[in-house]
Amino acid sequence: MAEVKKLDAITARDEDFAKWYTDVVKRAELADYAGVKGCMVIRAAGYALWENIQAELDRRFKETGTENVYLPLLIPESLLQKEKDHVEGFAPEVAWVTHGGNEPLEERMCVRPTSETLFCDFYHNIIHSYRDLPKIYNQWCSVVRWEKTTRPFLRSREFLWQEGHTIHETAEEAQERTIQMLNVYADMCEEFLAIPTIKGQKTDKEKFAGAVSTYTMEAMMHDGKALQSGTSHNFGDGFARAYDIKFAGRDNELTYPHQTSWGLSTRIIGAVIMVHGDDNGLVLPPKLAPTQVVIIPIQQKKAGVMEAAARLKEELSGLRVKVDDSDKSPGFKFAEQEMRGFPLRVEIGPRDIENGTCVVVRRDTGEKLTASTADGKLKPFIEELLKTIHKDMYERAKRHLDESIYEARSYDEFKDTIEKKPGFIKAMWCGETACEEKIKEDTTATSRCIPFEGGEPISDTCVCCGKKARHLVIWGKAY
Amino acid sequence: MAEVKKLDAITARDEDFAKWYTDVVKRAELADYAGVKGCMVIRAAGYALWENIQAELDRRFKETGTENVYLPLLIPESLLQKEKDHVEGFAPEVAWVTHGGNEPLEERMCVRPTSETLFCDFYHNIIHSYRDLPKIYNQWCSVVRWEKTTRPFLRSREFLWQEGHTIHETAEEAQERTIQMLNVYADMCEEFLAIPTIKGQKTDKEKFAGAVSTYTMEAMMHDGKALQSGTSHNFGDGFARAYDIKFAGRDNELTYPHQTSWGLSTRIIGAVIMVHGDDNGLVLPPKLAPTQVVIIPIQQKKAGVMEAAARLKEELSGLRVKVDDSDKSPGFKFAEQEMRGFPLRVEIGPRDIENGTCVVVRRDTGEKLTASTADGKLKPFIEELLKTIHKDMYERAKRHLDESIYEARSYDEFKDTIEKKPGFIKAMWCGETACEEKIKEDTTATSRCIPFEGGEPISDTCVCCGKKARHLVIWGKAY
Numbered sequence: 001m002a003e004v005k006k007l008d009a010i011t012a013r014d015e016d017f018a019k020w021y022t023d024v025v026k027r028a029e030l031a032d033y034a035g036v037k038g039c040m041v042i043r044a045a046g047y048a049l050w051e052n053i054q055a056e057l058d059r060r061f062k063e064t065g066t067e068n069v070y071l072p073l074l075i076p077e078s079l080l081q082k083e084k085d086h087v088e089g090f091a092p093e094v095a096w097v098t099h100g101g102n103e104p105l106e107e108r109m110c111v112r113p114t115s116e117t118l119f120c121d122f123y124h125n126i127i128h129s130y131r132d133l134p135k136i137y138n139q140w141c142s143v144v145r146w147e148k149t150t151r152p153f154l155r156s157r158e159f160l161w162q163e164g165h166t167i168h169e170t171a172e173e174a175q176e177r178t179i180q181m182l183n184v185y186a187d188m189c190e191e192f193l194a195i196p197t198i199k200g201q202k203t204d205k206e207k208f209a210g211a212v213s214t215y216t217m218e219a220m221m222h223d224g225k226a227l228q229s230g231t232s233h234n235f236g237d238g239f240a241r242a243y244d245i246k247f248a249g250r251d252n253e254l255t256y257p258h259q260t261s262w263g264l265s266t267r268i269i270g271a272v273i274m275v276h277g278d279d280n281g282l283v284l285p286p287k288l289a290p291t292q293v294v295i296i297p298i299q300q301k302k303a304g305v306m307e308a309a310a311r312l313k314e315e316l317s318g319l320r321v322k323v324d325d326s327d328k329s330p331g332f333k334f335a336e337q338e339m340r341g342f343p344l345r346v347e348i349g350p351r352d353i354e355n356g357t358c359v360v361v362r363r364d365t366g367e368k369l370t371a372s373t374a375d376g377k378l379k380p381f382i383e384e385l386l387k388t389i390h391k392d393m394y395e396r397a398k399r400h401l402d403e404s405i406y407e408a409r410s411y412d413e414f415k416d417t418i419e420k421k422p423g424f425i426k427a428m429w430c431g432e433t434a435c436e437e438k439i440k441e442d443t444t445a446t447s448r449c450i451p452f453e454g455g456e457p458i459s460d461t462c463v464c465c466g467k468k469a470r471h472l473v474i475w476g477k478a479y
Numbered sequence: 480m481a482e483v484k485k486l487d488a489i490t491a492r493d494e495d496f497a498k499w500y501t502d503v504v505k506r507a508e509l510a511d512y513a514g515v516k517g518c519m520v521i522r523a524a525g526y527a528l529w530e531n532i533q534a535e536l537d538r539r540f541k542e543t544g545t546e547n548v549y550l551p552l553l554i555p556e557s558l559l560q561k562e563k564d565h566v567e568g569f570a571p572e573v574a575w576v577t578h579g580g581n582e583p584l585e586e587r588m589c590v591r592p593t594s595e596t597l598f599c600d601f602y603h604n605i606i607h608s609y610r611d612l613p614k615i616y617n618q619w620c621s622v623v624r625w626e627k628t629t630r631p632f633l634r635s636r637e638f639l640w641q642e643g644h645t646i647h648e649t650a651e652e653a654q655e656r657t658i659q660m661l662n663v664y665a666d667m668c669e670e671f672l673a674i675p676t677i678k679g680q681k682t683d684k685e686k687f688a689g690a691v692s693t694y695t696m697e698a699m700m701h702d703g704k705a706l707q708s709g710t711s712h713n714f715g716d717g718f719a720r721a722y723d724i725k726f727a728g729r730d731n732e733l734t735y736p737h738q739t740s741w742g743l744s745t746r747i748i749g750a751v752i753m754v755h756g757d758d759n760g761l762v763l764p765p766k767l768a769p770t771q772v773v774i775i776p777i778q779q780k781k782a783g784v785m786e787a788a789a790r791l792k793e794e795l796s797g798l799r800v801k802v803d804d805s806d807k808s809p810g811f812k813f814a815e816q817e818m819r820g821f822p823l824r825v826e827i828g829p830r831d832i833e834n835g836t837c838v839v840v841r842r843d844t845g846e847k848l849t850a851s852t853a854d855g856k857l858k859p860f861i862e863e864l865l866k867t868i869h870k871d872m873y874e875r876a877k878r879h880l881d882e883s884i885y886e887a888r889s890y891d892e893f894k895d896t897i898e899k900k901p902g903f904i905k906a907m908w909c910g911e912t913a914c915e916e917k918i919k920e921d922t923t924a925t926s927r928c929i930p931f932e933g934g935e936p937i938s939d940t941c942v943c944c945g946k947k948a949r950h951l952v953i954w955g956k957a958y
Contacts, residue, residue: 035600039551047547068526072518096578100625101571121514146579158552
């Protein structure tokens with residue numbers, strides 16, 4: 001029965017994108033709704049993606065001198081309240097612990113929605129001299145934000161993430177670190193997930209609660225909507241002032257240090273699904289895929305077939321390879337490999353053995369190739385193909401992104417484009433929050449970022465109010 | 480100032496073991512008290528130990544077919560209450576979330592103290608047929624238990640751990656998995672942490688709330704006290720009955736599956752400190768140590784010294800090596816390397832360079848050796864030495880354990896031994912909880928386990944009540 005269900009077609013991507021997404025999450029067994037409202041169970045196939053992303057990012061973080069630490073899950077209310085903007089941003093969406101065991105707490109605590117306040121408390125204790133700086137710390141953990149509407153990976157009451165928190169002697173060093181980590185994220189997206197992003201700065205309205213400036217990388221999903229995929233914040237010395245973190249500088253004067261934070265979460269799995277997936281299910285970029293190659297024996301009961309499959313697996317050692325020797329039909333196995341998004345499938349049957357070949361099928365294009373199974377031939381062929389798949393997947397996503405960015409010079413053009421063409425809009429902006437609010441109200445689109453690249457002015461006036469323009473902004477509907 | 484403080488001697492281990500422990504945790508910068516009562520900050524040096532333990536265990540888990548998943552942090556009260564023994568065991572020590580955002584919750588939720596209930600809810604949804612079995616799942620996460628008295632790593636309101644949760648077709652398979660994972664823990668302790676353990680079964684009084692049987696590995700700290708270092712539980716089909724998990728068996732009859740769970744936490748870092756540490760600080764087993772070798776240049780401003788240090792680091796590539804080129808004095812650097820427990824220190828100065836040698840100092844014994852720095856000589860020397868250190872550390876700890884187990888045949892002998900001799904006691908027990916309670920009240924010692932090995936009877940009568948004995952039990956005071 002389970003088999004039949006899995007073979008059912010999923011909703012077509014262009015018919016109902018939201019339903020297609022939920023179907024893929026469910027059928028590829030990435031996540032499941034939990035008995036806990038608004039929370040999700042990350043299933044083995046989904047968690048394997050997070051583990052691979054974690055390993056890759058952690059390696060890149062460590063190359064930049066990051067060390068991991070772990071701070072408490074709970075934040076006393078008084079600690080949360082020290083930075084005004086921060087508490088205003090987060091207090092409405094935290095979960096409150098009021099009882100420990102059978103007794104009411106003297107002071108209630110929230111489950112961390114993010115840990116700036118705890119890191120500040122920690123830094124207050126350990127930073128005394130310029131010799132104690134910088135600290136480049138990160139933690140891998142879960143956070144809770146009491147969201148009203150939730151969707152697996154994209155928005156849930158609890159999610160997994162990493163949060164980097166650094167503290168520096170100078171403003172320049174903090175700014176440099178803020179941009180450095182945004183670049184680490186964007187490079188990882190491009191090189192590991194085959195996802196192109198647009199990097200830029202958030203407007204004041206969209207920046208992080210308590211930050212001087214927030215930088216973001218925005219990815220475009222297949223439906224043209226944006227997914228904010230990682231952010232990096234420069235706090236200046238605002239948090240240090242609020243939490244009384246001071247150090248004796250080189251001149252022996254007491255000085256406030258400068259701080260940054262940066263985070264990337266399990267949302268990124270949503271991006272992988274929505275950038276690369278198709279009507280047959282998930283399509284995983286080869287470096288991320290927990291299984292890169294599935295070998296499927298054809299007529300597996302015939303003499304020599306299982307042995308040949310095992311030999312191919314052996315040949316491919318070093319790659320992440322599985323043989324599907326279950327008693328399901330080949331057709332079912334093909335559909336399952338497609339649903340789960342494994343980049344390559346190798347089919348080997350009696351005729352292939354006779355010919356000294358096997359059939360190799362690409363998940364991303366469906367292309368069928370014939371490969372020689374002569375000693376030492378298959379592995380380099382597969383390795384090359386995995387590289388090509390990564391490159392092709394990235395280029396397809398980049399083309400989709402580039403082709404779905406429109407320009408608007410008038411408000412009518414803006415509204416018309418946002419209504420008719422899925423994608424982003426480049427348009428000039430005066431710098432006033434009022435215009436962002438009006439645009440959001442009229443169109444549901446929000447300012448995604450002031451881009452680092454491609455931000456040359458396309459006109460002199462704000463697309464909304466017609467006053468003098470200050471920035472080119474990328475606008476879009478977003479998850 | 481920070482330097483001077485660090486060079487202060489710590490409390491002697493045999494003078495005040497508890498204070499020595501706290502000193503080491505603090506000075507080796509493993510953990511710090513947080514502004515959150517009863518919680519700790521795991522600092523970079525401490526978290527690096529956890530990361531290494533995590534990587535090693537995770538690899539061993541995966542070799543046994545384990546997959547990682549992630550279940551929610553919060554458990555609705557009604558879900559927690561379905562298994563009677565379990566809720567009675569945990570409800571008094573959980574933290575309750577009562578508000579989300581600004582609104583009271585319809586049903587309060589606890590922060591997970593352990594996740595049996597959530598896994599049951601998950602298994603209820605995904606297990607339908609014997610084809611869906613077994614599931615060998617694990618998660619890495621933090622849990623909260625509202626402890627009254629806390630100590631870093633040993634007992635804190637929040638700690639990090641892994642919790643494995645498996646579900647099987649048969650009772651035999653579940654029992655086999657329970658013992659298999661206990662063995663994974665004990666092997667990791669011996670082979671990675673150089674800590675010998677005693678494996679055995681917990682008495683009914685000491686078993687996990689809701690388990691049919693609990694197995695444990697008990698380690699002996701330097702002060703003779705026990706630390707329960709990892710446990711593995713067989714639940715039989717009790718949880719499946721409480722949470723209505725059923726599957727269609729091979730005979731097509733609906734059947735209850737059998738479950739296990741097993742956990743190991745950051746407590747194990749407390750064991751590493753208390754088994755191996757000495758009056759100069761932490762002593763890390765080489766496989767665990769984030770830094771295995773510190774190279775300390777002597778007269779580092781003299782020509783060629785820093786270059787020679789860098790060359791030695793290069794020679795040792797593949798090992799975890801740091802050069803301490805800070806402007807601190809060599810004496811300070813030595814003390815710091817000792818406090819932080821790095822297994823080897825290599826000293827290289829002008830005279831050594833002239834002689835084509837370097838000085839190698841073992842952290843565990845203080846032994847000074849001279850090693851050749853001729854091409855290709857140093858690495859095999861160091862590698863061999865690290866192996867020897869592991870072996871010696873394990874053997875020292877094993878000898879301490881073996882020499883600190885006493886036998887008691889009468890209650891007077893039991894009380895006299897527990898008062899005068901730090902260590903464990905082997906004594907016979909009738910099987911009644913009343914005797915365990917009396918022993919605990921009279922001596923503070925508890926039953927640690929009914930050991931798998933060395934459990935041959937030493938008399939016919941219970942050491943406490945004098946009635947017929949059923950088991951030999953290892954008793955001890957415990958953390």
